[in-house]
Each structure stands twice: as structure tokens, then as C-alpha cells.
Amino acid sequence: MVLIQLLGCIASSNVILGATAYAIAAADVPTTRFAESRLLKRALDPQISTFVESLAVPSPQAEAAQTSLNADPSVTAFLQTGEWIASALTKAACQSLRLILGDSKVDTTPVSPAVIQENWSQTCWKTPTCAVLAQNSKDVSVAIKTIKFLKLKFAVRSGGHSPNPGASSTGEPGILIDLQNLKQVSLSADKKAVSLGPGGRWGEVYAALDPSGLSVIGGRIPQVGVGGLILGGGFFHFSGQYGLAADNVKNFEVVLADGRIVNANSAQNSDLFWALKGGGPNFGIVTKFDVFTTPNKIWYTVSIYGVDQANACIDAFTQWQKTASSDLKSTVALIIGLDTITLGFLYSQPTVPSSAFAAFSNLPPPLVVAVPPTQGTVNSLTQILGASSSPEPLRHDYRGVSSGVDAQLYKDVYAIWKAKALAVRASTGANQTFVLQPIPAGLTAASTARGGNPMGIPQKNHQWFTTLIDWRNPADDTTVRSVSIATTDAWKKLSKERGLEVPFIFQNDASRTQNPIGSYGAANVQKLKTIAAKYDPTQVFQNLQVGGFLLKNV
């Protein structure tokens, strides 16, 4: 016994020493399995054995993890004195996770470049201490319990398309919970709903559903991930008709901070269900989304104009917003670039009334009809839209702001953006876009009809501006980002002066320093905070998660 205590005191971080202590202790006593395990428990820090038992994993893995954790001086020091050495504790946790989940599910030092570079934007390429490549919700549960036990920093990644540093990546010391292997697309027997894994990409989802004549309300670009898009709300071409992606979720499977795996739907944990529909990464890790299906057949056409037609396109777009966007089956995509304008007309069924896009009839002929009028599907359109994405890894950002509908406001902000964006392109090579996303009043009604969400989107015709920004050199970060910051500031100032202010900021377009959840309205924010405190009373997601739009910052 003395030997055991002595070894316990001098235990090093070396796992082998821990195993040796166990071997010597076991040799000292009757060798029945029961006696061994009782002695082992006496030798162990009881907090470790309680923790490992709570993981409910098979005993060989549990014993290996227990021995490893108990042999690590940083772990025992933390548990006995509260001394928290982040780097050593995170390494100990990664080793324990590896022993429990297996080598193939825990990528640890050196973490492979492919895992690090899975994030879309180089601004988010960070090397974590380890990445847990979860295969199921149980793996996620084990990871979050371990993180909570040792109070470690972590990030959660689905598709990795947020360009905001810290949102879905972490450096050392930190653990990345990577959900990219959770990518199921399974249709229910009645085909009214489909279960989606958070790590799937929208292109894969639409392609899998297309042969069944079905689709879902999701993302518009194929590479974007399921998880982050839905938790941020999720704006789709036909959100005016169907609501946001989050409004179309029937059930969320969620791993809570204490590792419990629960469902959130209109009957179970209904407050959590509401909160997850746009409340971001504040409540748990979603491991499955059951989503209502929609028909896949649509109509679309896409044309390219020169930038000399920017004001004419804006005038026509505004006219359409004011006169025809109340036909919720129709939508318009207007993406003004530095050299060309992309104008898309979309209809949510295969036949389109001739009046739907009449507001654009006075525009001159486009430079190119990139996609002629087509009776296609959500899948075929999405594959077309994805083809224009550059495969080259770059630094990226986006930034959002909203306003009322007004052609002069749009044109005035466009002029400010254009001058700045051209100057910055000349000095840095950065590419940027000026995007007006039409939000018809019907969107809020569609959300409400599906149970409502916490986003506080105004029930009126308005627009969500966004900009996608690509550049290469980290030294240009501040210069490049100054354009979108000045542009959104101009939107806010001019909208306010002209009585066109809309405070709402869409989370999925929000840049790192913006406060989208703060724009949901005081009552919704308070309700979200109450729900977060109920499901995560020790504030694991607020205090240990390295980034993302967290309620503690609202």
C-alpha cells in the first residue's frame, strides 16, 4: 500500500509509469479480478474513477484511460489543488480520448494538415492539440465530458465554412470536435422528413435527395456545411415561402454539456428546440437534424451583366422587391462583383408566370446568359452555383447588415463600397462582392407557421446585405477588412438617417466582431440566456468554447 501511495505521489505524465504502478499493486494482492479492481479504485483519485465510469465505455478502454489520467501529474494536481496547466491537461485529455475512442478517431500531435486545412478560410487554419473525428453522438458525448471534466478549451466544426477565427477551429491548447464524418442523409419511410448529419455538405444532401424528387430548405452553395448553417438560421432561395432552414427542422439530436444525448422538438425539450433555430453554438452539439422535405423541381435562369449596369440592376431589383416579391415562390439573386454582375431569377416550381420578373424587362441584354431558363431541380442549380467557387485556399471574410427597401440607399452604399473595394483590390488583389438578399415580409410568417424562432426578424419587406471577401496575404487582413467594415457602417448610418434602419444582423453573414444574436431583441436574448443556463448550468459552451457567436458576449 505504501508503495502504491508513493507511486501515486510521484506519478509522471508517462503512461507506462502509471501502468507499472498498477502492475506492482496488483502483484501485491490476491489476483482475483474483483480484488484487483477494488485495489485499483483505492489507488486512483476517486474523481478520475467517477469520471471514467460516467463515460460508460467498455472496460478495457475505461481502465486504460483511467490509468493514463491517474498517472498524469497535471491531472492529479488539477483535481487535488485546482492548479490548471492548460497545455499538459489538454494533452492528457487527448491521450485519454485516444485510448477510449481509438487512434482512428483522435488525430493528435502532429494533427494532420488535411484536418487543419478543412476550414474554408485560411484565417481559421489552427493546429489543435488533437481533433476528435467523431463517428457518432456517443463519441461527441465522450469528448465533451472529457473537456468539461478538465475544463479545456474546444471548438466544434461541421462544414468549417465560417471564416471567423475561433468559430470552428482552435489552436493549442485546445480540442477540435470535428463532425465531418457525421454526414448521413436518410429519408423517413413516408419521405416527409430526412435525417441529416451536421458534417454533410448541402451539395451532397441535395444530390442524395434528388432521385426521390425531393429536397430540403438548406444552403445555396454546395460546399457549405449542414450544422453551422442551420444553427445560424439558414437562408435559402425560397425562405420567403418556406421559412429558414432552421424553421424546417422537426427534431434536433443534441449532446449537452454534461454529455447527455437528448432530442429537442415541439414535444420534448421544446424550449431548447426553439433556441436552436438560429441561436448558434450556445446550447449543445447537434449530432442530427431531422428536417422536413420539400419538392425538388424548380425553375431558374442566370445572366451576367457588366458593372456599368449596376445602378440599372439595383433599380430593377428594388422595383421587383416593391411590386413582385410578395409572390413568395419567386426570388432574385443579385451579386455585384468588381467586374461583372450576376443576376439570377428563381421560381420554386417548374413553371413561372410571365409577370414574375417583369420588373427587369427594361434592362439591356446581358453580356452572357450563363444559365438559360431551365426547368431543373434544387440539386442541378446548386451544382451550377458551386462550380464558380475557387478551389484555391484563400483568406476569407463576410459581413452582414440589413436595411429597408430603397433604390437610392442601395446605390449610395454601392458607390461607397465600389470606390473602396477597387482601391483595396489595386493594393492587395482582394476580391469582394456586394450582395443584396431580398427578404419578403412573408418570411417571418412562414417561420411563425412552423413554430417560430428566436431571431426577431422584422415582418416587413427588407434586405440583408452581405459581402464575400477573398484575399491571399495575412499582412493585408486589416486593409481588406476595412472595406466591409466601412460599408456596413455606411449602411447603418444612411439607413438611420433615411428612416430605413433594420437592426437585425443575420448570423450566417456576420463577421467576427459583429453581434448578430444581440440584434434578435432584448426579450429573445434574455430567453436564450435562460435556456442556455438551464441546459448548460456550468456554462461549458460559454466559457470553454474558443469562439463563435456566444451569448456571454451579447
Ligand SMILES: Cc1cc2nc3c(=O)[nH]c(=O)nc-3n(C[C@H](O)[C@H](O)[C@H](O)COP(=O)(O)OP(=O)(O)OC[C@H]3O[C@@H](n4cnc5c(N)ncnc54)[C@H](O)[C@@H]3O)c2cc1C
Ligand atoms: C460560400 C458561402 C456560401 C454560403 N451560403 C449560405 C446560404 O446560402 N445560406 C446561409 O444561411 N448561410 C450561408 N453561408 C454562411 C454559412 O451558413 C455559415 O458560414 C455557417 O457557419 C457554415 O456552416 P458550417 O457547418 O460549414 O460551419 P462551421 O464553420 O463548421 O461552424 C460554424 C459555427 O457553428 C458551430 N457549429 C457547427 N456545427 C455545429 C453543431 N453541429 N453543433 C453545435 N455547433 C455547431 C461552430 O462551432 C461555429 O461556431 C455561406 C457561407 C459561405 C462561405
